[in-house]
Amino acid sequence: MHISPSRPPPAVQRNEAVLSLIGNTPLVALRFEPEGVTIHAKCEFLNPSGSIKDRLAQCVILDAEARGVLGPDSIILECTSGNTGISLAMIGAALGHRVTILMSESASNERRQFIRQFGAELILFESGGSYQTGIDISLEMAAKDSRYFLPRQFENPLNAEDHVHTTGQEILRQVPHPVAAFVAGYGTGGSLAGCGKAIKAGCPDARVIAMEPDEAAMLAGEMPCCHWIEGIAGGFVPPLLRSAPLDGSIKIKSAEAMAMTHRLNRHFGLLVGTSSGANVAAAVKIAQGLPHGACVVTLLCDRADRYFSTRLFKDPAAALDSPSI
Numbered sequence: 198m199h200i201s202p203s204r205p206p207p208a209v210q211r212n213e214a215v216l217s218l219i220g221n222t223p224l225v226a227l228r229f230e231p232e233g234v235t236i237h238a239k240c241e242f243l244n245p246s247g248s249i250k251d252r253l254a255q256c257v258i259l260d261a262e263a264r265g266v267l268g269p270d271s272i273i274l275e276c277t278s279g280n281t282g283i284s285l286a287m288i289g290a291a292l293g294h295r296v297t298i299l300m301s302e303s304a305s306n307e308r309r310q311f312i313r314q315f316g317a318e319l320i321l322f323e324s325g326g327s328y329q330t331g332i333d334i335s336l337e338m339a340a341k342d343s344r345y346f347l348p349r350q351f352e353n354p355l356n357a358e359d360h361v362h363t364t365g366q367e368i369l370r371q372v373p374h375p376v377a378a379f380v381a382g383y384g385t386g387g388s389l390a391g392c393g394k395a396i397k398a399g400c401p402d403a404r405v406i407a408m409e410p411d412e413a414a415m416l417a418g419e420m421p422c423c424h425w426i427e428g429i430a431g432g433f434v435p436p437l438l439r440s441a442p443l444d445g446s447i448k449i450k451s452a453e454a455m456a457m458t459h460r461l462n463r464h465f466g467l468l469v470g471t472s473s474g475a476n477v478a479a480a481v482k483i484a485q486g487l488p489h490g491a492c493v494v495t496l497l498c499d500r501a502d503r504y505f506s507t508r509l510f511k512d513p514a515a516a517l518d519s520p521s522i
């Protein structure tokens with residue numbers, strides 16, 4: 198029998214090319230003729246894994262490597278409803294880090310497939326459990342095994358800071374006029390807080406407005422209920438939003454978000470998800486209340502390919518009629 202000499206495992210190759218595709222996304226002007234307004238939309242869905250979360254994943258992983266808390270034996274562990282998991286899995290694949298994602302059983306099949314396709318491990322927890330259930334599981338796992346590194350997107354200040362230095366600065370360079378209003382929803386609140394800070398610093402007269410589902414308008418002091426705008430308003434006001442320079446909030450009904458998403462898909466050729474539709478619906482309303490030509494900016498957060506099995510891909514009329522998820 199031939200016994201091969203024992204060799205050390207091959208060093209994992211690091212392929213940084215994909216990092217060069219993150220950020221510097223275009224800002225497009227969308228003309229809404231019946232409403233008579235133009236919205237400037239930052240195309241975050243063009244990030245390589247298809248969402249704004251590539252920025253967070255890159256920033257947190259490179260920072261942890263630089264601080265020496267993420268080494269060759271570490272395992273990145275995060276509880277996420279989708280986009281952050283996909284982004285961490287993508288960067289883990291490129292930089293040779295193991296990634297474990299905790300997700301509710303109710304997360305769509307396409308999200309699971311993306312994460313597994315990048316080679317990450319997926320642990321599903323009961324769909325009845327809240328987001329906190331997953332966070333608690335991740336804390337328990339980390340307490341038992343020191344290899345786990347937790348990005349903690351909901352508390353990590355880098356989540357907002359990175360948007361101050363990247364997304365926010367890009368917007369300031371790309372807008373044709375000073376920003377009059379910046380409108381966006383919140384999941385962790387990182388993009389709203391970070392872009393909001395940068396925009397206020399560059400355009401002191403700009404108003405920063407939080408978009409939230411009408412069914413879960415927590416900033417408006419209402420009780421959160423079920424809504425269809427995936428990726429935002431997880432049932433609590435996130436800590437990062439406390440430092441956001443907010444001038445107000447606007448409510449968008451799930452059905453309005455869905456209708457605007459279909460409009461972006463079918464009339465603008467932009468294959469984006471429901472939070473993008475909600476952001477644009479809010480931006481249109483805000484722009485209608487401002488002087489003609491005021492520069493209103495929002496975010497197109499992710500690509501529609503992660504929603505194939507959801508109501509977004511139903512016939513538009515049926516999607517609006519069906520009972521809530």
Ligand SMILES: Cc1ncc(COP(=O)(O)O)c(C=O)c1O
Nearest residue numbers: 383384385386387388428472498
């Ligand atoms: C689809 C989608 N839109 C918007 C957001 C909001 O981003 P943030 O976490 O920066 O508030 C997220 C966050 O995960 C998201 O997945």
